[in-house]
Amino acid sequence: MADQHDDGTAVTIPGSRGFVPPPILLQRSPPSYGETSTSRQVANLDGHVQSEDQGVRPKSSLLPVAGLSSEEGYKSQLSSSAFDEFIIEGYEHVTYETTLIKPPPPEPISGDGDSSSRRGNAAVPNIDDLTARDAVLSYVSQNRCWGLACAREMTIMDITASSAFHYNLETCTEKRTAVWIHEPYTGQVIDSADRGPSPKPWDVLVVPPNPYREGQIVVEVPHSARVVNCYDCSTMGRRRCWSCFGNGEIQCNACNGTGKILEQESGGASEAQRANAPVIPKACYQCGGGGKRRCVVCLGPGQLPCKTCLARGQLKLSLQLTVSWRLYKSDRIVERTAVPELLIRSVQGRVAFDEEKAAVWPINFFPDEAVNHASRELLDEHRARLSSEKTIAQRQSVRMVPVHQVAYVWRNYRGFFYIYGYDNLVHFPDYPQKACCGLSELLSCSIQ
Numbered sequence: 213m214a215d216q217h218d219d220g221t222a223v224t225i226p227g228s229r230g231f232v233p234p235p236i237l238l239q240r241s242p243p244s245y246g247e248t249s250t251s252r253q254v255a256n257l258d259g260h261v262q263s264e265d266q267g268v269r270p271k272s273s274l275l276p277v278a279g280l281s282s283e284e285g286y287k288s289q290l291s292s293s294a295f296d297e298f299i300i301e302g303y304e305h306v307t308y309e310t311t312l313i314k315p316p317p318p319e320p321i322s323g324d325g326d327s328s329s330r331r332g333n334a335a336v337p338n339i340d341d342l343t344a345r346d347a348v349l350s351y352v353s354q355n356r357c358w359g360l361a362c363a364r365e366m367t368i369m370d371i372t373a374s375s376a377f378h379y380n381l382e383t384c385t386e387k388r389t390a391v392w393i394h395e396p397y398t399g400q401v402i403d404s405a406d407r408g409p410s411p412k413p414w415d416v417l418v419v420p421p422n423p424y425r426e427g428q429i430v431v432e433v434p435h436s437a438r439v440v441n442c443y444d445c446s447t448m449g450r451r452r453c454w455s456c457f458g459n460g461e462i463q464c465n466a467c468n469g470t471g472k473i474l475e476q477e478s479g480g481a482s483e484a485q486r487a488n489a490p491v492i493p494k495a496c497y498q499c500g501g502g503g504k505r506r507c508v509v510c511l512g513p514g515q516l517p518c519k520t521c522l523a524r525g526q527l528k529l530s531l532q533l534t535v536s537w538r539l540y541k542s543d544r545i546v547e548r549t550a551v552p553e554l555l556i557r558s559v560q561g562r563v564a565f566d567e568e569k570a571a572v573w574p575i576n577f578f579p580d581e582a583v584n585h586a587s588r589e590l591l592d593e594h595r596a597r598l599s600s601e602k603t604i605a606q607r608q609s610v611r612m613v614p615v616h617q618v619a620y621v622w623r624n625y626r627g628f629f630y631i632y633g634y635d636n637l638v639h640f641p642d643y644p645q646k647a648c649c650g651l652s653e654l655l656s657c658s659i660q
């Protein structure tokens with residue numbers, strides 16, 4: 213539903229009927245949070261104070277779901293000075309719906325992006341003809357039905373060494389949201405403003421339990437709690453029964469409230485006589501002739517305990533801060549031969565460069581400009597996507613995978629195959645002897 217306020221602000225609070233929107237939002241109107249002339253005294257009776265770092269997690273954060281509040285009545289009883297008590301610096305825009313707290317502007321990246329210490333090690337190992345032939349023989353022999361003759365007899369013409377790079381970027385972010393919540397006040401400890409001002413949203417100390425892992429922690433903003441009168445029952449603890457509207461009785465549905473029912477007289481031997489017997493009014497059996505029955509919802513008193521405050525008449529109101537951590541990963545393969553990216557990604561490589569800081573500079577020193585470009589582009593992408601979150605840690609790495617392109621000749625065939633990774637794995641997309649006996653390679657064949 214949407215509530216219209218004095219200043220024309222409409223606030224939607226799902227699931228709440230007659231719920232008064234947050235006073236915090238309404239700078240020019242008084243808090244409509246059920247404060248009466250006596251409630252200010254209550255709000256100041258925060259005699260019980262908990263220690264500063266005891267962040268109590270509220271047991272209940274439910275919005276009221278039923279009941280009719282006399283919000284206009286509350287508003288009229290409030291003074292504007294009462295509203296001042298609800299303003300907490302840094303949380304002025306927080307409502308009863310989860311509100312994003314904008315992150316502080318990013319701090320400048322420490323260090324120097326051009327530092328000479330930021331150099332990668334990207335040396336490529338050499339392999340000779342013998343190693344290349346061993347690798348291709350081992351590869352071909354693992355493929356059933358492939359002829360070994362080609363691998364044995366081929367002439368290796370040339371071996372060109374190169375490197376494939378696997379760039380990885382991980383950004384760990386923190387997001388903060390706040391919401392005003394309430395729960396029944398049952399005498400629990402109240403960490404109120406008497407203890408001092410509340411820290412601003414990004415100053416509340418919450419440490420991520422696991423760096424580079426996703427997670428969430430919910431805390432009560434220190435010194436934000438207070439006790440207020442229940443807006444739903446005006447401190448009565450009871451509300452009018454929704455079934456009998458406070459009467460304790462409802463109309464009897466057997467006689468529709470008349471107290472009488474019509475009944476046909478019994479008697480007569482034949483069926484025709486019984487059918488024509490006179491119909492006479494009698495006192496209703498259900499209500500004894502009164503036309504009313506006791507309400508089955510409240511069982512008589514016409515009132516029900518208030519669910520919002522659990523019949524206590526008062527609520528604990530506090531700011532709840534949710535801190536969540538997310539991990540964003542991106543990667544890119546820089547590879548110029550015909551070896552598929554999937555193979556480069558899955559094979560073991562060596563770390564050519566590794567860096568971890570609160571925020572990293574783009575890589576700008578790699579001999580292969582494509583790596584520098586990938587680093588710049590993915591860092592920009594993360595920055596743009598994560599504008600509502602604060603980057604708290606970042607790491608980037610470059611993994612190097614050696615790739616050797618081998619040119620060969622065998623009979624009428626001429627082509628290339630590839631040896632990649634430190635275990636000399638082979639990628640040979642057009643091996644000329646895939647069916648050694650002239651049959652399909654799918655058929656079983658033991659002829660070599």
Ligand SMILES: [Zn+2]
Nearest residue numbers: 442445518521
């Ligand atoms: Zn109540």
Ligand SMILES: [Zn+2]
Nearest residue numbers: 464467496499
């Ligand atoms: Zn009746």
Ligand SMILES: [Zn+2]
Nearest residue numbers: 453456507510
């Ligand atoms: Zn009732």
